[in-house]
Amino acid sequence: MSTFSTGEMASLGHVSVRTIQYWDKKGLLTPSTKGPSGRRIYDSSDVQRLKLILLFKNIGLSLSAIKEIVDGDNSVSTLKLLLTERQDSLRDQISADRSQLAEVDSLIKSLPSLDNLSLNSIDDMNSIMDNKKALKKVHIHLILFGLPLSVLEIGSIIYSIVIRSWWPFVIWVLIDIIGAGFLSRYYFNSTEYVCPNCQFQFRPTFWQSFWAPHTFATRKLTCPNCGQKNYCVEVYGVSSE
Template sequence: MSRSYTTGDLAKLAGISVRTVQYYDKRGILSPSDLTEGGRRIYVDSDLEQLRMICFLRELDFSIEQIKRLFAEENARQVLELLLVEHIKETKRELAERKAKLDTTVNLLDRVKNQTGQSLEFLSDISLTMKNQLAWKKLQWKMGISIFLAIVSYVGLILLSSYLQKFWLAYVAMGLFLPGFSWLVIYFRKQFIYLCPHCHQKFEPSFNEFALAGHTPRTRKLTCPHCHQKSYCLELAKEDTVSRDKH
């Protein structure tokens, strides 16, 4: 047997305000199943289920108009089912990432406990790396896409020149590719800065040293201008890049 709910009951069960329930009614996406003689709204279990769906869609940044159109579709349930499945997958992925971060934090805590008396400057480096990671990843992604598009454009011009038998296009492509590629490398090199593991100072290497240095995905073997030690230095996004990403 279906239960009946007042507006206040419905709001409490959904974890939202009474005013929000009234607003959804006014916008035509959550109508009450019945009205009392005094004009009070009466809702049932199916209304509560629909309200929970509305709240879920709002969390996914659906607008009121989009929700209204979705509910009007004949296959609304199938669409909602797909959204729920994707939301479950995304939530599981986020939980796995959070667990990985927790495991890393626990391991770092064990290291700290076992390194009594040692300078804790490396903790500052770790904190800086974690805060900088998102901006660094975005820069890497932008650099990879830019280089990929440059190579695709170059290959496209070469193939076009062969197809049209206009070989002067190939010379144009070769003439443009090297300066363009060099400009991309110089531009993105300016977006990065490096952290010395010895003196914990940040610095920007010269272009020649940057280009010739051995590197891993996150470090580059450079000579620190502060302590003059040569080692694998941590690559970071510059602070102005981080500030732009935040805004």
């Protein structure tokens, strides 16, 4: 059975030796055995785990989320779902780009004779320009409305300090709570989740989603179909309210 040193693992993963040591310290990539002098000795199963860690890391997950997923029974299924979502997103973007390019080419050819350019062509191009993945739109809306709330909250703190009264801050906190509630409700009514074990797509309750550990693309939920608790992949879902 092949074994690998810390340096060899670092070389295989194209990371530094210090990174491998750090992942060991965090319990993310612990060596199968250790030599008499405490030297780390990894085997082929550790290499497979390293591959999963690197793939999840490239997708953008945090180390703590990666550890929970790879320690579970459905790490490969979760990865497959995440990559499939990314694949679909890229295909949609490529399709939109191709359509947009065709419209631009048509417009360029029509410019010498603008009279021949139909209003439908302009409408189609505008539609393509605005064609973004629905889930990405939800995230953008959250940022656009959530960021001003945070900025104004900081401003209310500064203003309260300047006038030596906490009433402006208290009032804004109440407004902020209401605003955050509306944003949260909008977000959870616009998203659903896919179980990596049985591929079932479902919408959890608001509070189940609210308290569940999550990453930017997954949330740890119990599937109502198979009953397993996994990091389920977030997808766009039409609001039922």
